[in-house]
Amino acid sequence: MERQNEVLDNVIIKFAGDSGDGMQLTGTQFTNTAALFGNDLSTFPDFPAEIRAPQGTLAGVSGYQLHFGSVEIFTPGDSCDVLVVMNAAALKANLRNLRKGGIIIANTDGFDPKNLRLAGIPEGQNALEDGSLENYRVIKMDVTKMTRAALAESGMGTKEIDRAKNMFVLGFLYWMYNRPMEHTEKFLNEKFGKKPEILKANLDVLRAGYNFAETREEFTTRYKIGPAKMQPGTYRNIMGNQATAMGLIAASRKSGLQLFCGTYPITPASDILHELSRHKNFGVKTFQAEDEIAAICSTIGASFGGSLGVTTSSGPGIALKTEAMGLALMLELPLVIVNVQRGGPSTGLPTKTEQSDLLQAVYGRNGESPIPVIAAATPSDCFHMAYEACRIALTSMTPVILLTDGYIANGAEPWQFPNSSDLAEIKVNFAKASGDGTKFLPYKRDELLSRPWAIPGTKDLEHRIGGLEKQHETGNISYDPANHEFMVRMREAKVDKIADYIPDIVPEVGTNKGKMLVLGWGSTFGAIKSSVLKARAQGYDVSHAHLRYIKPFPKNLGELLYNFEHVLIPELNCGQLIKVIRDKYLIPAKGLNKVQGLPFSAEEIFSKIEETLK
Amino acid sequence: MENPNIPVEKFTAKDLTTDQEVRWCPGCGDYSILKQAQTVIPDLGIARENIVIISGIGCSSRFPYYMETYGMHSIHGRATAIASGLKASRPDLSIWIVTGDGDGLSIGGNHTIHLLRRNFDVNVLLFNNEIYGLTKGQYSPTSEEGKVTKSTPMGSVDHPFNPIALCMGADATFVARSMDRDPKHLQSILKRANEHRGASFVEIYQNCNVFNDGAFEVFTEKSSKKNETLFMESGKPLIFGENSDKGIKLDGFTPVVVNLGEGVSANDCWIHDERDRVKAGILSRFFDNPKNPNHLPRPFGVFYVEDRGCYEEKLQQQLTEAKSKKGDGDLDALLRGRETWTIN
Numbered sequence: 007m008e009r010q011n012e013v014l015d016n017v018i019i020k021f022a023g024d025s026g027d028g029m030q031l032t033g034t035q036f037t038n039t040a041a042l043f044g045n046d047l048s049t050f051p052d053f054p055a056e057i058r059a060p061q062g063t064l065a066g067v068s069g070y071q072l073h074f075g076s077v078e079i080f081t082p083g084d085s086c087d088v089l090v091v092m093n094a095a096a097l098k099a100n101l102r103n104l105r106k107g108g109i110i111i112a113n114t115d116g117f118d119p120k121n122l123r124l125a126g127i128p129e130g131q132n133a134l135e136d137g138s139l140e141n142y143r144v145i146k147m148d149v150t151k152m153t154r155a156a157l158a159e160s161g162m163g164t165k166e167i168d169r170a171k172n173m174f175v176l177g178f179l180y181w182m183y184n185r186p187m188e189h190t191e192k193f194l195n196e197k198f199g200k201k202p203e204i205l206k207a208n209l210d211v212l213r214a215g216y217n218f219a220e221t222r223e224e225f226t227t228r229y230k231i232g233p234a235k236m237q238p239g240t241y242r243n244i245m246g247n248q249a250t251a252m253g254l255i256a257a258s259r260k261s262g263l264q265l266f267c268g269t270y271p272i273t274p275a276s277d278i279l280h281e282l283s284r285h286k287n288f289g290v291k292t293f294q295a296e297d298e299i300a301a302i303c304s305t306i307g308a309s310f311g312g313s314l315g316v317t318t319s320s321g322p323g324i325a326l327k328t329e330a331m332g333l334a335l336m337l338e339l340p341l342v343i344v345n346v347q348r349g350g351p352s353t354g355l356p357t358k359t360e361q362s363d364l365l366q367a368v369y370g371r372n373g374e375s376p377i378p379v380i381a382a383a384t385p386s387d388c389f390h391m392a393y394e395a396c397r398i399a400l401t402s403m404t405p406v407i408l409l410t411d412g413y414i415a416n417g418a419e420p421w422q423f424p425n426s427s428d429l430a431e432i433k434v435n436f437a438k439a440s441g442d443g444t445k446f447l448p449y450k451r452d453e454l455l456s457r458p459w460a461i462p463g464t465k466d467l468e469h470r471i472g473g474l475e476k477q478h479e480t481g482n483i484s485y486d487p488a489n490h491e492f493m494v495r496m497r498e499a500k501v502d503k504i505a506d507y508i509p510d511i512v513p514e515v516g517t518n519k520g521k522m523l524v525l526g527w528g529s530t531f532g533a534i535k536s537s538v539l540k541a542r543a544q545g546y547d548v549s550h551a552h553l554r555y556i557k558p559f560p561k562n563l564g565e566l567l568y569n570f571e572h573v574l575i576p577e578l579n580c581g582q583l584i585k586v587i588r589d590k591y592l593i594p595a596k597g598l599n600k601v602q603g604l605p606f607s608a609e610e611i612f613s614k615i616e617e618t619l620k
Numbered sequence: 621m622e623n624p625n626i627p628v629e630k631f632t633a634k635d636l637t638t639d640q641e642v643r644w645c646p647g648c649g650d651y652s653i654l655k656q657a658q659t660v661i662p663d664l665g666i667a668r669e670n671i672v673i674i675s676g677i678g679c680s681s682r683f684p685y686y687m688e689t690y691g692m693h694s695i696h697g698r699a700t701a702i703a704s705g706l707k708a709s710r711p712d713l714s715i716w717i718v719t720g721d722g723d724g725l726s727i728g729g730n731h732t733i734h735l736l737r738r739n740f741d742v743n744v745l746l747f748n749n750e751i752y753g754l755t756k757g758q759y760s761p762t763s764e765e766g767k768v769t770k771s772t773p774m775g776s777v778d779h780p781f782n783p784i785a786l787c788m789g790a791d792a793t794f795v796a797r798s799m800d801r802d803p804k805h806l807q808s809i810l811k812r813a814n815e816h817r818g819a820s821f822v823e824i825y826q827n828c829n830v831f832n833d834g835a836f837e838v839f840t841e842k843s844s845k846k847n848e849t850l851f852m853e854s855g856k857p858l859i860f861g862e863n864s865d866k867g868i869k870l871d872g873f874t875p876v877v878v879n880l881g882e883g884v885s886a887n888d889c890w891i892h893d894e895r896d897r898v899k900a901g902i903l904s905r906f907f908d909n910p911k912n913p914n915h916l917p918r919p920f921g922v923f924y925v926e927d928r929g930c931y932e933e934k935l936q937q938q939l940t941e942a943k944s945k946k947g948d949g950d951l952d953a954l955l956r957g958r959e960t961w962t963i964n
Contacts, residue, residue, distance in 0.1 A: 042961050189959070238964055242957045252954060259951045266709045286942035288949030291935060293708055295701065296734040303698040303731075304705025307674070310692060311710035333695050426951040462690040462706075462713050465669045470638075470684050472693030473677075482640065483685070 010227045011184075016075025017231060018083035019179070022100045023092030023116075025059055025068040028172035032090075033070025034418075035176055039189045040074040041243040041420050044233030047074035048532060049418045050082035050605065055273070055356045062116075062124030067099045076232040080532035082417065084607035090175055092116050092149070095125035097133060109143045111175070115150035145225075147218070149174050156214040157207050166204075170211040177215025183229050187212060237422060244421040246385035246414040247274070250318075250344060251281035253392025255288050258314050261400055261432040266313040268293045268304035270323060273356040274412040275346040278318045298326035302343070306330060309339040310471075312436060312461035314396060318344040320412075321363050322353060325370075331405055332371045333473045335497065338449070338457050340399035340406075343377075344392070347411040347528075349603040358603025359413035361528050362579035367407045368557050368586060374494045376501040378402070379557040381409040383531035386421035388414060391554060394508075397432050402504055403456045409556075411578075413605050414529040434459070439466035449481040454507075455500035502558050511560040515539055516549025522619055523570040525595070527553040527583050529605065530576050536608035541615045548615055556583070564591050572618055574598060576611050628667045633658040635668065640685045649800035649826035650679060653747060654686055656806045657716075664814050666714045672706065673716045674699045676723040679754050680747035680826070683718040697728025700735040700744065704931075707740040711932040714814070715742040721762040722752050725781050729761070733790035738931040739818045743810075746823050748783060751832035764909065769831075783823045784923055785904040788897075793818035793926040795900065797919065799825040801840035805851070805920065812922060818930055838910045839918055848910055852903070852921035857889035860917050868916070875902060875916060892921075900924035 019036070021029040030051055037049050050071040059066035073083035085105040091097040093116025104110065117134050133139050134146060153174050157167045180187050190212060198205035219225050244252075258265035269279050271294065283292040291313075295301040302317045309315035319327060324345045334341045347363045349355025367379045378398055382391035388410050395408040437458035439446070448469045449457050460467040469481065477484035478492060513523075514531075515538045526534040531552050538550040551566060553559070567573055567587070575584045576598040584597045598614045600606055636658045644650045661671065671689040675681035677696035684691030694702050699717045707715050717724075717735075724732050724746045735744070751769070752758040758771040762783065766775040787795045794816040798809040806824065813820035825836040838844045850860045850868065858868040859880070867889035869878050878884050893899060900923045908915035943949075 038959070042959055044961055044963060233963070236963050240956075240960050240962045242960045244957075255949070255954065256951060259949070264709060266705065268705050285949060285954070286939045287946040288951075288954070289939060289943075291709055291939070293705060293935075295704075296730055299698065300701035300704070300731050300734065303694070303701035304708065306694075307692075307702035307705030307707075308709035310672075310702070311706045311713065313709040315705070329695055330698065337692070423955045423957075426955065462672045462710065463670055465667075468669060468689050468691075470687075470691035470693065472684070473695050474693065 011230050012227055013230045013232070014075075015077045015231070016073065016079065017088065017183070017229065018071065018073045018086040019088040019090065020069055020071045020086040020100055020103065021090045021175075022067055022069040022096035023172075024061055024096070025054055025056070025066050026061065027068070027092045028169070029068050029070050029092070032172040032176050033072055035190045035193060036179060036185075037072050037074075037418055038193075038243055039180070039185050040072070041241070042189055043185065045074040045076065045231060046079040046234035046236055046420060047072060047418070048079050048082045049073070050413065051416045053357055060124070062093055062095055062121045064095045064099050064125060067096050069096075069100060074231065076234050078234065078236070080536045081605070081608055084609050090179070092171070092175075093125070094121045094127055094133075098125050098127065104142065106141050107143070109145065110139060111145045111147070111178070113149040113171070113175070114146050115148050147178075152214065152218060153211050156211050160203070160207055160210075162203065162207060167207070170207050173208050173211040174215035174218075177212040178219050181216045181219035181228065182225070183231065187216065236420065239422045241420045241422050243418055244386050244389070244423075245277075245416060245418045246382070246388040246410055247277035247346065247416070248281050249386055249388035249421070250382075250392045250408070250410060250415075251278045253389040254282065254314075254316050254342070254396065255285055255290060256389070256426065256429055257393050257396030257432060258290070259288065259426065260429055261314060261396065261434050263312065263314040263434060265290045265316065266293070266305060266308035267291070267316045267318065268295050268301045268308065269318045270295050270298045270301040272298075272320045272323045274348055274415050275318045275320045275323075275344065277415070278344060278346070298323040299330060302327040302330040302334075305341060306334050306337070306339060309334070309341050310337070310462070312459070314400070315340065316342040316344065318346070320346050320348045320356075321350045321366070324363065324366065328371050331377060332373065332375050334405040335375055335377055336473050337471050338403045340403055340459070342392070342395045342399050342406050342408060344395075344408045344410065346415045347409060355603040357412065359411045359529065359605060360578050360601065360603060361411060361530070362582065362601070363409065364527070364556065364579065364582040365585065367409055374498065376498045376557070378404060378406045378501055378504055379409065380406065380555050381528045381553070382414060383528060383552055383554060385414050385417045385419045387531075387554070389421070393429065397430060398504055398508075400432055400434055401456065401507065402454055402500060403459060404501065409528060411529050436461050436464065437467055438464065447479045447481070449476055450479045451496075454503055455496065505558040505561045508555045508560060510562045511551055511553065511566060513549045513551045513566075516542060518566060519569040520549055521547035521570065522549070522572040522574060522615065523567065524548060524550045524574045524576065524611070524615065525553065525567070525583075525587070526550070526576055527556060530578065533606040533608045533611055534576060537611035537615060540608065540612050546615060546619050548619065553583070556586070559590070567591050567593055572596065574614060574618065576606055576614070578605065628665055631662050631668050633662055636661060636688050638686055638688045642686050643682065644679060645830050647829040648679070649749065649828070650683070650747065652800040652803060653745070653806065653824055653826060654683065656803050656810060657687070660807050660810045664714075664811070670712065671714045671716070673718060674703045674706070675718040676728055677754070678720040678723045678752075679828075680718055680720040681723060697723050697726070698731060700724065700728060700731040703742050704731070704735055704738065704740055707742055708932050708935055711741070711936060717742055717744045719744065719746050721746065721748045721750060721760045721783070725783060725786070726761045733786070736787055736790040736792040736819050736821060739793050739928050740932060741817050741819070741930045743813045743820045744822065746783060746821065747826040748823050749826045749828040749832055750835045751828050753828045753831050757831040782904065782907045785901075785907070787821045788901055788904045788924065792821045792924070793928050794820035795904070795923045796821070796921060797823045797825070797923070799836060799840055799920065800827060809922070816925060818926075818928060848917055850906065850917040850919045852892045852894070852919050852923070854892050854894040854922065857886045857891055859886055859889060870902075873902065875906070877916065894922045894925045897924060897926070
């Protein structure tokens with residue numbers, strides 16, 4: 007059969023179906039296969055908060071967007087090229103994100119009268135039949151029927167058979183994009199090795215999907231997307247939460263401290279706990295506490311005892327931890343608080359992304375309570391920033407807040423992982439008794455204004471610490487007015503001093519001087535970078551700088567900002583970093599804000615750049 | 621870790637006093653508790669540097685400042701949570717939690733019950749004065765119904781907690797009650813609490829002479845103590861009264877007071893067995909208001925003891941098992957993951 011092979015440099019596929027249809031697994035499998043093939047990629051899982059939302063409804067649609075290519079990829083992409091829909095609701099929810107001329111792969115069984123009704127589609131209308139999709143290329147197939155046919159001899163029940171439907175779609179797409187199936191076969195072998203019947207069923211359906219495409223003449227085109235020209239080196243695929251967990255473990259190893267994570271399950275942060283709890287052979291102790299408060303308090307206890315203490319959560323949980331964060335800063339103990347941000351306020355949008363906890367992190371405590379704040383930009387950057395959070399906490403004896411968000415926490419990208427020997431040193435020296443009989447001063451400070459860490463079990467360093475204001479050096483309770491102001495300013499100065507050992511900010515794209523700087527922080531990295539590259543290609547004088555250190559800012563930030571006529575700050579909130587920037591540098595920065603639980607598209611940022619500079 | 625080959629350096633009660641002035645109100649029951657702790661702790665065979673005292677907020681929570689050990693005066697209600705993390709990460713330490721009825725049963729009630737069910741090997745000393753002292757006199761979760769205080773001018777409508785029954789319900793493995801005014805008894809209970817491997821809960825009746833003076837005087841004053849209290853000793857009959865002339869018998873599951881001598885001897889009474897959960901449950905309910913006629917005496921001593929594995933040991937075992945199965949963690953292998961690809 008004559009088949010065309012079309013070469014593309016990048017493709018965006020969205021897998022969408024019922025939350026029980028296995029779309030996340032299908033997406034992850036395709037992602038890993040693309041990664042191992044050498045494509046650059048970025049992903050965006052988008053699922054409902056309900057574990058099993060009502061079947062067939064719009065609320066129950068679970069999606070997974072994958073952008074992969076032979077070129078550099080910075081975002082999961084704006085509109086998709088291929089939309090895989092397992093039912094009518096999935097099509098209805100996602101059609102607006104499909105580009106004109108794009109491909110729809112539809113499971114016709116998901117468009118029966120019942121599914122159409124559940125999706126809220128008026129009677130008598132069915133997009134697959136009524137010609138309303140004429141601007142797209144529609145590939146219809148009855149996945150359910152073909153899956154059942156493939157497993158007719160298996161002796162399995164219909165319900166079990168139907169669970170393998172996603173493998174049919176995956177097999178079909180592997181054919182379409184010339185992908186080998188080995189990775190998924192290996193995965194299935196590991197997952198179902200102990201259940202040979204289910205293993206065989208999944209493998210059979212995967213191959214059935216592939217063979218279906220191979221034998222049907224109507225599928226005339228296959229696509230080729232070559233490996234990306236990335237920096238030479240060895241890569242792996244990584245998700246943000248996984249990277250955060252690994253960054254923490256790496257810091258524990260490099261500092262020689264036991265890692266203790268006291269935490270409470272919360273979306274979208276729980277995967278950090280899951281990952282950490284798998285690595286007990288690294289001496290990692292995880293403690294699933296009774297609530298968010300106990301989570302951070304247990305961690306403070308561990309930190310007092312000489313562990314590297316970490317607590318992980320998301321907005322509502324961080325709110326509960328606030329008082330204890332104040333205690334940690336008063337005790338001046340190292341502690342890492344990870345906030346995987348989600349849509350707020352209150353319970354908000356648990357599975358959606360937002361950057362609206364920045365002001366909470368910087369200012370949200372009683373009293374004058376400075377805590378360093380840093381933020382990760384991409385899934386793999388979570389590793390580096392988690393490591394940095396530990397390094398700062400241990401170097402300056404302070405709690406540190408690390409901000410990530412649902413978008414990068416669940417997103418994946420290729421990662422040129424480091425060698426452990428390349429990671430920055432983290433030196434920890436527990437205090438030892440002087441031996442000359444002088445009294446131990448628990449709040450005596452070193453050149454970084456950091457205090458000694460004297461852990462229980464150390465002879466002759468017995469001392470008491472607490473949340474009441476302390477006297478300089480002795481740490482005894484003090485109500486002296488002048489001492490209070492001195493200590494308030496001391497704690498602030500200590501945090502400011504961190505700027506002495508964090509890197510300067512260097513533009514990611516463009517130059518140190520010019521017409522416009524797009525200043526970002528956190529997960530907007532990819533969208534900003536893509537849009538700025540596009541604008542520069544069109545001749546606009548625009549650069550991109552990305553803040554990873556928010557409190558304190560890098561020392562050269564002011565200088566950089568003053569070098570540009572316009573400063574644009576895109577944020578997934580109503581304008582938070584911009585308040586801090588305006589306050590500190592008194593510049594007329596402009597914001598670009600979006601609060602929809604969704605990331606920016608590169609196009610949205612590009613339009614704003616164009617509008618300003620045209 | 622304690623090295624059994626090196627004898628622990630001896631220290632005295634005096635070595636446990638700090639340079640900080642004790643600032644409880646004169647006449648406060650806390651002074652006695654501090655004194656008993658300072659008397660008992662040097663004899664426990666624990667190195668001073670391995671002792672950590674953690675408190676929350678409240679009058680009792682000033683305790684760590686007066687003990688020359690490691691200590692933390694933390695935030696309201698959270699001493700138990702902080703101690704949980706410290707014990708989980710440092711099983712070698714001897715950890716004492718000092719809390720009160722407001723700190724440990726109101727704002728921190730949740731952490732208290734969870735610490736008990738997890739059974740960390742720590743000692744919880746709950747100073748119960750049935751009032752909020754540090755905030756100057758509001759009713760607490762252990763104040764009796766109808767209590768008139770600053771925040772309840774018409775009397776409290778709250779039903780109080782029975783701390784001992786609460787701890788039994790939380791599956792605590794060591795549950796005891798003592799009082800500030802009986803130094804010998806308190807010392808013996810502190811020793812027992814320390815000996816127990818697991819979470820030891822000790823409720824200590826403590827008089828707040830400023831805001832709730834005499835709350836426990838019926839149990840502590842000579843004139844009424846013998847008739848109103850029941851000092852439990854395992855293996856011995858439950859006997860009380862001015863001349864040890866009264867006893868407790870069980871009529872089915874119902875405890876009844878009997879007069880000894882009228883054809884009833886001490887041996888006919890309920891013999892206390894601190895390992896009997898059902899009977900400990902019944903004893904925990906000896907909680908009547910002493911003003912009620914036909915009330916039962918208030919028990920003191922050890923209600924219940926059980927041997928159960930401690931959280932920190934089980935956690936440590938999992939780490940040991942993981943290391944023996946997978947080998948000590950290799951950071952580079954972790955970073956590399958299972959699948960990689962190389963670009964030349």
